[in-house]
Amino acid sequence: MSSEILKGAEPYSALGGPAGVLVVHGFTGNPQSMRPLAEALAAAGFTVELPLLPGHGTSLDDMITTTWEDWSGAAEAAYQELAARCSSVVVAGLSMGGTITAWLAARHPEIVGIVLINPAVEPAADSFMEALAGMRATGQAVMDGIGSDIADPDAKELAYEGTPLAPLESLFEATRQLQPLLPEIRCPVLLLTSVQDHVVPSSASDHLAAVVGGPVERVMLERSYHVATLDYDKAEIEARAVEFARKVSDL
Secondary structure (H helix, E strand, O other): OOOOOOOOOOOEEEOOOOEEEEEEOOOOOOHHHOHHHHHHHHHOOOEEEEOOOOOOOOOHHHHHOOOHHHHHHHHHHHHHHHHOOOOEEEEEEEOHHHHHHHHHHHHOOOOOEEEEEOOOOOOOOHHHHHHHHHHHHOOOOEEEOOOOOOOOOOOOOOOOOEEEHHHHHHHHHHHHHHHHHHHHOOOOEEEEEEOOOOOOOOHHHHHHHHHOOOOEEEEEEOOOOOOHHHOOOHHHHHHHHHHHHHHHOOO
């Protein structure tokens, strides 16, 4: 990264017991959106890692040159490091963090459970992909930002103000490639879905629940928008995630 990390966007680590939780933030966001959840898990005694994904949490210019391989590769490395020092690992992710979480769970059957919050796991419509390609063909590199979709007016996500188009295309291509892997997810899934989400439609959660191979516990979030971890339902998310992680980790 060429720029300094934004204040509040720093990665987070907590040394706890033998059970670990990897927490993954979303597209154009950073650990700030997931830190309350990570801290709740740490307070419950888990060893927690919340990495800052490449290109995030600094400047939009840093992100424009990154791709799915960079973000997923960083998450894979963080998982391997955490798994090497923990007896079990749960993975939790928001939005693109949910995409990465599902990808990790399909690759690592030893993951004991996953927590998905408004996960981006449904392929984009062809018309949307064509529109993205059209914008890029004109030389456009960035469109309006998608960050801070939060119902609570007193809460704000520390996300980029713009959305880089090439990385967004990379994410959607990864989502498409993820589809045949979803049935390989056989661990328990805690799936938290905002009824009103202006970034990832709730149909993405419906899709995942229908195709994964493991048991799914669904929770509908009535009061929160996309960044639910900072929104009105954050306390419920934290409580349910802690309860779920304890259960699947046999704590």
